[in-house]
Amino acid sequence: MSGKILMLILDGIGDRSVKELEGKTPLEAAETPNLNRFAKEGENGLMDTIAPGIRPGSDTGHLSLLGYDPYEAYTGRGPFEAAGIGMDLGPQDVAFRCNFATLEDGKIVDRRAGRIKEGTEELAEAVRDIDLDVDFKFEKAVEHRAVLVLKGEALGGGVNDIDPHETGTGYHEATPLENSKENKRTARILNKFVRKSIDVLSDHPINKKREKEGKLPANVILPRGGGKVPELEDIQTKHDLNAGAIAGIPLVRGVCSLSGMDVIEVEGATGGLDTDLDSIIDAIIEGFEDNEFILANIKGPDLSGHDGKAKDKIDFIEKIDSSVGKLRELEETYIAITGDHSTPVTVMEHSGDPLPLTIWGEDVRTDDVDEFNERACSNGGINRISGGDLLNILKDLADLTEKFGA
Amino acid sequence: MSGKILMLILDGIGDRSVKELEGKTPLEAAETPNLNRFAKEGENGLMDTIAPGIRPGSDTGHLSLLGYDPYEAYTGRGPFEAAGIGMDLGPQDVAFRCNFATLEDGKIVDRRAGRIKEGTEELAEAVRDIDLDVDFKFEKAVEHRAVLVLKGEALGGGVNDIDPHETGTGYHEATPLENSKENKRTARILNKFVRKSIDVLSDHPINKKREKEGKLPANVILPRGGGKVPELEDIQTKHDLNAGAIAGIPLVRGVCSLSGMDVIEVEGATGGLDTDLDSIIDAIIEGFEDNEFILANIKGPDLSGHDGKAKDKIDFIEKIDSSVGKLRELEETYIAITGDHSTPVTVMEHSGDPLPLTIWGEDVRTDDVDEFNERACSNGGINRISGGDLLNILKDLADLTEKFGA
Numbered sequence: 001m002s003g004k005i006l007m008l009i010l011d012g013i014g015d016r017s018v019k020e021l022e023g024k025t026p027l028e029a030a031e032t033p034n035l036n037r038f039a040k041e042g043e044n045g046l047m048d049t050i051a052p053g054i055r056p057g058s059d060t061g062h063l064s065l066l067g068y069d070p071y072e073a074y075t076g077r078g079p080f081e082a083a084g085i086g087m088d089l090g091p092q093d094v095a096f097r098c099n100f101a102t103l104e105d106g107k108i109v110d111r112r113a114g115r116i117k118e119g120t121e122e123l124a125e126a127v128r129d130i131d132l133d134v135d136f137k138f139e140k141a142v143e144h145r146a147v148l149v150l151k152g153e154a155l156g157g158g159v160n161d162i163d164p165h166e167t168g169t170g171y172h173e174a175t176p177l178e179n180s181k182e183n184k185r186t187a188r189i190l191n192k193f194v195r196k197s198i199d200v201l202s203d204h205p206i207n208k209k210r211e212k213e214g215k216l217p218a219n220v221i222l223p224r225g226g227g228k229v230p231e232l233e234d235i236q237t238k239h240d241l242n243a244g245a246i247a248g249i250p251l252v253r254g255v256c257s258l259s260g261m262d263v264i265e266v267e268g269a270t271g272g273l274d275t276d277l278d279s280i281i282d283a284i285i286e287g288f289e290d291n292e293f294i295l296a297n298i299k300g301p302d303l304s305g306h307d308g309k310a311k312d313k314i315d316f317i318e319k320i321d322s323s324v325g326k327l328r329e330l331e332e333t334y335i336a337i338t339g340d341h342s343t344p345v346t347v348m349e350h351s352g353d354p355l356p357l358t359i360w361g362e363d364v365r366t367d368d369v370d371e372f373n374e375r376a377c378s379n380g381g382i383n384r385i386s387g388g389d390l391l392n393i394l395k396d397l398a399d400l401t402e403k404f405g406a
Numbered sequence: 407m408s409g410k411i412l413m414l415i416l417d418g419i420g421d422r423s424v425k426e427l428e429g430k431t432p433l434e435a436a437e438t439p440n441l442n443r444f445a446k447e448g449e450n451g452l453m454d455t456i457a458p459g460i461r462p463g464s465d466t467g468h469l470s471l472l473g474y475d476p477y478e479a480y481t482g483r484g485p486f487e488a489a490g491i492g493m494d495l496g497p498q499d500v501a502f503r504c505n506f507a508t509l510e511d512g513k514i515v516d517r518r519a520g521r522i523k524e525g526t527e528e529l530a531e532a533v534r535d536i537d538l539d540v541d542f543k544f545e546k547a548v549e550h551r552a553v554l555v556l557k558g559e560a561l562g563g564g565v566n567d568i569d570p571h572e573t574g575t576g577y578h579e580a581t582p583l584e585n586s587k588e589n590k591r592t593a594r595i596l597n598k599f600v601r602k603s604i605d606v607l608s609d610h611p612i613n614k615k616r617e618k619e620g621k622l623p624a625n626v627i628l629p630r631g632g633g634k635v636p637e638l639e640d641i642q643t644k645h646d647l648n649a650g651a652i653a654g655i656p657l658v659r660g661v662c663s664l665s666g667m668d669v670i671e672v673e674g675a676t677g678g679l680d681t682d683l684d685s686i687i688d689a690i691i692e693g694f695e696d697n698e699f700i701l702a703n704i705k706g707p708d709l710s711g712h713d714g715k716a717k718d719k720i721d722f723i724e725k726i727d728s729s730v731g732k733l734r735e736l737e738e739t740y741i742a743i744t745g746d747h748s749t750p751v752t753v754m755e756h757s758g759d760p761l762p763l764t765i766w767g768e769d770v771r772t773d774d775v776d777e778f779n780e781r782a783c784s785n786g787g788i789n790r791i792s793g794g795d796l797l798n799i800l801k802d803l804a805d806l807t808e809k810f811g812a
Contacts, residue, residue, distance in 0.1 A: 053802040070811065352798065
């Protein structure tokens with residue numbers, strides 16, 4: 001009888017030897033009785049999400065975990081962010097992440113317009129009135145963030161960022177990254193969009209009010225991370241799975257949604273260190289009523305990794321540990337516990353260091369590993385695998401694959 | 407902050423169980439306190455330079471270690487030997503290794519012309535006067551060796567060896583390996599070159615003198631290992647690294663030089679068992695003033711492997727061990743210690759046996775391995791990787807990579 005599959009992705013969980021932890025990794029230093037029990041009862045190993053030494057983004061990493069070749073499927077961050085906030089995308093569209101920013105005398109003085117929180121919906125409405133040569137959608141996201149989608153055919157995704165990624169300088173002109181008619185057209189439209197965003201935002205009442213209050217006006221839109229919407233084979237077709245995804249951050253929701261997974265809303269799942277872990281675990285258990293495969297991303301460890309805070313990473317890992325025990329209730333389910341990439345506190349960025357991996361389920365070949373961490377798992381029975389093979393391994397364990405050959 | 411990278415390639419270091427060493431490998435039998443210390447403080451594993459069971463040459467092995475696919479990049483030994491002795495190569499050129507040999511009554515009686523050492527420059531000058539249908543370069547190399555480069559367009563690299571690789575037989579006619587206009591042209595030119603080499607060498611004063619002294623004359627040039635110069639993407643472009651190479655033998659120097667690495671001259675580095683190891687270690691340390699990445703090849707272990715001499719291999723490994731400790735001085739540097747292939751004394755040739763690998767650096771995930779050898783490293787935290795991934799892994803550790811995605 002076929003079973004079910006859970007990928008529990010602890011975002012950025014992998015780390016390196018940390019001096020202040022006497023050479024341990026945060027995961028080794030943390031008290032994790034529940035995770036360790038999964039390791040002890042499961043089989044263990046290391047996983048290179050994309051390939052050894054390749055530093056995955058959260059987008060390319062999750063693409064690989066879902067069995068897509070990120071070198072083929074990845075066209076830029078924009079489309080995933082757009083899909084992640086629920087925008088409807090056509091296969092010809094080109095999407096950009098955007099910031100509301102502050103321009104003064106031709107220079108960007110704040111890339112986040114004083115981390116503007118209120119009034120962005122009204123500003124977005126004004127932006128939507130811009131007259132461009134193509135249809136477009138513009139939606140605010142969290143705080144100063146927004147998404148721009150240019151609709152229709154004959155548009156290229158290869159243009160540079162308008163966002164200069166620094167202050168005290170002007171914004172960039174869009175130019176085609178590779179010379180094609182389509183990229184040139186996108187660049188021309190994008191430049192017009194940015195100029196017109198200044199026109200409609202500069203004297204907007206919301207900004208007038210902000211200036212009166214001594215706040216920085218959100219008087220320009222800075223697009224970046226442009227890309228054409230990738231044509232991902234639907235996960236139903238590709239893997240013959242009813243699949244659901246739980247993720248706090250738009251980028252990962254976008255990857256899952258563009259691959260045709262059902263994105264499950266979880267109250268209290270913020271993608272931050274304040275996320276409601278019990279709520280996520282409950283949603284996973286409930287989600288298996290409708291799905292054979294669930295991917296759940298817990299963002300916290302990555303945040304502490306980026307901040308270089310070993311103690312915070314340990315604390316959050318221990319919080320995760322105290323919630324995951326309940327997953328043992330799941331029957332006929334194979335659970336993989338791993339990450340999408342390492343975010344070592346010594347690096348403060350994603351890294352290509354391989355991830356610890358535990359696969360738990362009734363009849364897996366157990367090994368001598370009895371702790372869930374980088375070093376312990378490296379001695380496990382799985383040895384070292386590629387992230388692109390993980391879903392196939394789980395499908396095979398759960399008897400959800402077809403035999404190849406006779 | 408980004409660090410630096412050293413690949414210390416102990417040529418042919420890998421071996422098999424040797425009966426006379428009570429089943430140990432030479433590396434296991436050797437006393438190697440310094441190498442062991444790197445292993446104890448580092449992470450360890452096995453490496454297949456190209457792929458499991460594939461027996462690498464020193465050329466294809468180093469190509470793989472530098473991240474090139476040898477199945478695409480390798481066109482034959484000739485171009486690497488030519489580059490290795492400093493010849494200037496164009497992208498259309500076809501290069502051959504050559505021997506000065508002795509022909510008697512239409513038969514090759516010595517493929518090395520009595521291992522001729524003196525007078526080869528004068529003989530080469532005579533060869534350079536040959537009138538061919540294309541421009542060509544001809545340079546003597548060490549002892550009886552030389553290199554021929556045919557210049558210009560419309561030349562193919564696919565012709566068989568003129569060198570019969572045995573004595574008592576005539577030399578081979580060049581014929582195209584695959585039928586193409588270019589290969590045919592090269593074959594025609596090469597046959598003309600060989601015939602004319604006999605003309606200009608037979609009565610050359612150097613040979614007259616040799617015969618008078620009872621030495622074998624160097625009266626024919628035997629080309630072999632022909633290949634079109636491969637178009638390798640420059641390592642600066644490919645890996646964004648300032649890279650330097652230290653290698654005693656022309657073949658490895660050629661691979662490094664054709665990939666755009668700066669070949670560092672080291673006095674006393676002979677590529678033999680008499681090489682000055684301390685000098686090499688000093689050159690590595692000094693080389694990091696100008697480079698982010700250094701590959702240093704130490705040829706010795708391979709030579710004893712080819713000779714089948716376990717005791718010599720052990721002795722040379724112990725010599726290496728007594729020199730490498732100084733590398734611990736290198737700060738913010740990730741050091742990989744491994745080989746380019748195994749050369750087991752039981753095989754007396756290169757083999758595809760995987761190599762021991764230690765990666766040492768400040769925050770690597772240490773493991774329980776405390777010896778640098780085949781068996782100990784096989785229990786390490788790295789498990790088993792491909793040689794083609796090594797540079798990516800090191801770049802990732804040293805924070806010299808770009809994130810793929812967001």
